[in-house]
Amino acid sequence: MRREAFWRDPAILVxxxxxxxxxxxxxxxxxxxxxxxxxxxGPSAILGQVVSIAxxxxxxxxxxxxxxxxxxxxxxxxLAGYPIAYYLSTGNRLRFTLVLFCIVVPYFTSVxxxxxxxxxxxxxxxxxxxxxxxxxVIDAPLPLLYNKLGVxxxxxxxxxxxxxxxxxxxxxxxxxxxxxxxxxxxxSRTYAFRRIYLPLSAHGAISGSLIVFILAIGFFxxxxxxxxxxxxxxxxxxxxxxxxxxxxxxxxxxxLLLLALTLVLFAIYYRVTDVRRMMGA
Amino acid sequence: MPERSSRVLPIYVAAACxxxxxxxxxxxxxxxxxxxxxxxxxxxxxxxxxxxxFGDSRWRQSLISSALIALIACxxxxxxxxxxxxxxxxxxxxxxxxxxxxxLMPIIVPTVITAIAMYxxxxxxxxxxxxxWIGFCHAIIALPIVLLILxxxxxxxxxxxxxxxxxxxxxxxxxxxxxxxxxxxxxxxxAALFAYLASFDELIISLFLAGARAQTLPVRIWxxxxxxxxxxIAAAATFLIALTGAILIADGAVRWLRGRSVGSTQP
Numbered sequence: 001m002r003r004e005a006f007w008r009d010p011a012i013l014v015x016x017x018x019x020x021x022x023x024x025x026x027x028x029x030x031x032x033x034x035x036x037x038x039x040x041x042g043p044s045a046i047l048g049q050v051v052s053i054a055x056x057x058x059x060x061x062x063x064x065x066x067x068x069x070x071x072x073x074x075x076x077x078x079l080a081g082y083p084i085a086y087y088l089s090t091g092n093r094l095r096f097t098l099v100l101f102c103i104v105v106p107y108f109t110s111v112x113x114x115x116x117x118x119x120x121x122x123x124x125x126x127x128x129x130x131x132x133x134x135x136x137v138i139d140a141p142l143p144l145l146y147n148k149l150g151v152x153x154x155x156x157x158x159x160x161x162x163x164x165x166x167x168x169x170x171x172x173x174x175x176x177x178x179x180x181x182x183x184x185x186x187x188s189r190t191y192a193f194r195r196i197y198l199p200l201s202a203h204g205a206i207s208g209s210l211i212v213f214i215l216a217i218g219f220f221x222x223x224x225x226x227x228x229x230x231x232x233x234x235x236x237x238x239x240x241x242x243x244x245x246x247x248x249x250x251x252x253x254x255x256l257l258l259l260a261l262t263l264v265l266f267a268i269y270y271r272v273t274d275v276r277r278m279m280g281a
Numbered sequence: 282m283p284e285r286s287s288r289v290l291p292i293y294v295a296a297a298c299x300x301x302x303x304x305x306x307x308x309x310x311x312x313x314x315x316x317x318x319x320x321x322x323x324x325x326x327x328x329x330x331x332x333x334x335f336g337d338s339r340w341r342q343s344l345i346s347s348a349l350i351a352l353i354a355c356x357x358x359x360x361x362x363x364x365x366x367x368x369x370x371x372x373x374x375x376x377x378x379x380x381x382x383x384x385l386m387p388i389i390v391p392t393v394i395t396a397i398a399m400y401x402x403x404x405x406x407x408x409x410x411x412x413x414w415i416g417f418c419h420a421i422i423a424l425p426i427v428l429l430i431l432x433x434x435x436x437x438x439x440x441x442x443x444x445x446x447x448x449x450x451x452x453x454x455x456x457x458x459x460x461x462x463x464x465x466x467x468x469x470x471x472a473a474l475f476a477y478l479a480s481f482d483e484l485i486i487s488l489f490l491a492g493a494r495a496q497t498l499p500v501r502i503w504x505x506x507x508x509x510x511x512x513x514i515a516a517a518a519t520f521l522i523a524l525t526g527a528i529l530i531a532d533g534a535v536r537w538l539r540g541r542s543v544g545s546t547q548p
Contacts (some may be wrong), residue, residue, distance in 0.1 A: 218391025
């Protein structure tokens with residue numbers, strides 16, 4: 001009889017997933033923070049340590065670099081992605097399939113492979129420098145890799161599909177008859193686009209920017225491989241303090257800062273978006 | 282869009298598509314090069330970097346580790362994710378959106394933080410290099426992907442079919458295996474494929490948890506990239522690209538089959 005009741009309400013089937021996440025995700029994170037921070041001492045000692053680490057030169061400079069790169073990458077993906085998403089939402093079936101293919105293949109390719117591909121292209125003896133040298137456009141190889149430019153190119157490439165798919169999901173929901181009505185009432189195409197389409201798609205642009213920014217501030221692989229010695233993002237600093245300096249407390253405090261920033265942004269994202277549509281699923 | 286752009290837009294999109302695909306295509310071409318270093322286009326073609334890749338026992342070992350870990354992660358996340366997606370679609374639940382957001386957290390929280398927290402525990406329990414445990418941890422990262430795919434797949438299953446089966450006296454368990462799974466299987470296969478891929482490609486968690494014993498393919502690539510951009514890595518990268526391609530093709534085939542079967546049952 002009890003087993004029958006067990007199967008009557010399907011809500012019960014969500015519990016394995018919750019238990020799994022608690023054991024594999026919530027407990028490790030909580031344990032990590034509690035264990036490392038409690039070693040520092042009482043609440044006031046912890047707060048003092050947080051303030052001193054958060055205001056240390058390395059962390060401040062990493063936070064500035066992180067936010068600056070993330071902002072730049074967000075703006076670039078939005079600018080580059082908006083016309084592509086627009087094209088996707090208006091094109092016929094064949095064009096749609098072709099363009100989607102070009103987005104989905106990199107989207108599902110491993111981040112390390114995509115980063116490596118750009119290292120091959122941008123390196124001192126890379127494909128781009130070789131081509132420019134042999135064409136006589138430049139006399140010496142351009143410094144494209146191991147600096148901020150390399151990081152921004154690599155991250156924009158990796159994150160562009162997220163932006164396009166989010167924008168596309170929003171644009172697909174725009175009723176084309178609004179634009180037709182605007183045009184029929186005598187608006188020019190530019191005017192109708194600016195006054196009708198742009199405001200209607202702004203929602204998708206905000207969602208896309210938020211998700212790209214959230215992912216960008218936590219980025220590790222691409223900046224670690226493509227950046228120069230001065231382009232240290234916060235996630236790299238966290239990794240280094242554990243791997244090289246074995247400074248668990250420092251890592252925990254920096255993680256807490258990054259986590260807080262991420263969760264605040266996700267809370268905003270949560271309010272403006274339907275999470276079920278996340279990443280254009 | 283403005284008039285002028287009716288010509289500009291397709292050109293821009295074509296250029297963008299070129300930039301999106303070019304890096305991946307170039308790496309594939311370079312990996313078949315016959316020169317001693319990375320050159321594009323290669324002067325000659327050979328399979329020597331693939332011979333070096335598959336001939337090296339460390340690269341081979343990393344392939345086996347990745348395949349096993351991904352299998353574990355795929356099974357765990359697909360089973361648990363399927364049950365959860367079913368519950369989220371069918372059950373009356375308050376806080377549904379909240380529960381879903383909680384489950385998506387593993388892709389929102391920066392992986393470096395998750396990986397370090399997992400490493401902290403893993404080191405305490407002496408589980409560094411344990412493939413079963415790494416698979417379990419990868420399943421955490423794969424779960425949100427499984428969930429997003431299955432939520433949209435299960436939304437396409439008509440609840441009336443289940444009500445009918447229940448009304449005719451079938452138990453919930455029987456309905457599950459005889460009605461829900463047969464209808465939703467293409468979504469389940471897609472979810473499993475992408476969960477496998479997510480784990481196979483995962484680098485940051487493996488970097489911390491793998492130790493020397495269970496180095497996965499991405500970890501091997503990472504370590505080699507810090508030494509030198511050797512062409513063997515191009516072969517390894519091409520292998521990962523081929524895996525992605527195979528999974529996308531398999532997913533497309535599954536969707537196509539589903540589309541056909543739906544088409545044939547409708548009048």
